[in-house]
Amino acid sequence: MKNATNARLAYVTADTYVFKYDTSSTLVGASQATLTAQVQGVTISKWQYKNSSGNWTDYPTTSDNTSITGGTLVVKPTHAVFVDNVAQIKLVTSDSDVFDTVTITKIYDGAKGDKGATGSAGSGGISIVLGNETQSIACTSAGKTSAASTISIPFTGYVGITQTACTCAVGTLPTGITLKTNTAATATAAGLIELSVAASSNLGADATLTGNINLAFTISGKTATKVFTWTKSKAGSNGTSAVVFSVYAPNGTIVQNQSGKLMLATSAYSGTTAITSATYQWAKYVNGTWTNISGTTGSTLEVSGADIINIQSYRCTMTYSSKNYVDVITVEDKSDPYVSEMLSIGGFTVKNNLGGLVPYIIVRTNQQEVDALLGIISETAPSSPKSGDFWYKIDHSAKSITLMKYSGSAWANATEKQSLTYTWYAQDKDGKEVTFTKTGKVIYLSAADIDSLLTLQCDVSN
Structure with a gap:
């Protein structure tokens, strides 16, 4: 989890990305989407949408949005911003290279009837919803x-x-x-693409500032293509003396059945110049405590697969010009039949000490989820709930997550619990363990909990 304080960034979240219609073309579910922007190092200029000609134009002012220059934007299905049932929305900032976009999609259940006759329920249109359509990548002034x-x-x-x-x-x-x-999506769980960005890469050319990656989806025997956009967020020339230090695994972070070895390496720059003269100390995280590994003072560390039980975190402290720089990496052993994954509502970054994130854990075995979420995670209660439905209520004011249950007439605190136990640990920006009392499958992290960088670990047990 990062609390960015130096980068020039723009980030937009939405409480929904889909407007659903039933077979009668009646809107069901969410009736509006609220977009919230967070920026760092830039100011918000305005909101735009992509018109039918493929050009970005200013979002129309409506009674829902008397201004398009603020930090929030309300999108409704009736707004004239949808092209072929898709609205592409862009946050524009004072820096043309710093922006974010989201897509809101209308999807229909079944085919519409022909004029003058009632049509049978069709198979419905195909829709692919991306949780992340564009991302800025921190770069040096040299690109x-x-x-x-x-x-x-x-x-x-x-x-x-x-x-x-x-x-x-x-x-x-x-x-x-x-x-x-590349994890496929199921009928109950989202899929996930993860792309590794190497350190010190110009992503094709120093002068290249943005690019597209085509994603071809196959669903019910048909193919649909979406485009993911990456953009360089370049440091200013007056910041070239800053020291950037990171730990990475050049050959991957996974071993099978506790066999083989992994190499952990470091990357360090002062401005755009690689650091070649520094001292290092590696440590291992066990039972909530960091312990230095004797004799590990080089810029790389070879890890034996036998030392990795499920997951294992390693920390490297680099000392350069009398200052310490710390980064942490986690490696995995895939022999355990149970696999856990940490996701987060709101992503993994807060900006300018604003807002909060909602990390939660998904557990699978044999590609089937176990101890699934009991309900949706959202700030607002589900529409048209049924008796016995659950809802993980996000309360930004109280900085909490509460499991709620619908009685048939009202929501109340639920007494039900998840079947697994979730124990959370945390390390601060310097890699030091901190007191961390949050529990449960879903937790709330406010910006105040994150001092520049917070590393989370969650152990799952019966």
Whole structure:
């Protein structure tokens, strides 16, 4: 989890990305989407949408949006911003290279009847919803990536308004970006594309500032293509003396059945100059405590697969010019039949000490989810709930997550619990363990909990 304080960034979240219509073309579910912008190092200029000619134009002012220059924007199905049932919305900032976009899609359940006759319920249109359509990548003023990083692109497929299994084929990637994982979506769980961004890469050319990656989705025997856009967020020339330090695994972070070895390496720059003279100390995280590994004072560390039980975190402290720089990496052993994955509502970054994030854990075995979420996670209660429905209520004011249950007439605190136990640990920006009392499958992290960087670990047990 990062609390960015130096980068020039823009980030937009939405409480829904889909407007659903039933077979009678009646809107069901969410009736509006509220977009919220967070920026760092830039100011918000305005909101735009892509018109039928493919050009970005100012979002029309309506009674819902008397201004298009603020930090929020309300999108309704009736707004004249949809082209072929898709609205592409862009946040424009004072820096033309710093922006974010989201897509809101109308999806229909079944085919419409012909004029003058009632049509039978059709199979519905195919829709692919991306949880991340564009991302800025921190770069030096010379146009090279500042550190290794991962781009996460969740995706969900629909036939009509029914969530449906789908797969994704990733198109040509620029130099410096490789495919890390490609998990198919199911009828109940989102899929996930993870792209690894190498450190010190120019992503094709120093002067290149943006690029597109085609994502071809196959769902119910049909193919649909979406485009993911990456953009360089370049550091200013007056920031070239800043030190950037990161730990990465050049050959991947996974071993099988505790066999083989992994190499952990470091990347360090002062401005755009690689640091070649520094001292290092590696440590291992066990039972909530960091312990230095004797004799590990080089810029790399070889890890034996036998030392990795499920997951294992390693920390490297670099000392350079009498200052310490710290980064942490986590590696995995895939012999355990249970696999856990940490996701987060709101992503993994807050900006300018504003807002909060909602991390939660998904557990699978044999590609089937266990101890699933009991309900949706959202700020607003589900529409048209049934008796016995659950809802994880996000309360930004109280900075909390509460499991609610619908009685048939009202929502109240639920007494039910998840079947698994979730124990959370945390390390601060310097890699030091901190007191962390949050519990449960879903937790709330406010910006105040994150001092520049917070590393989370969650152990799952029966």
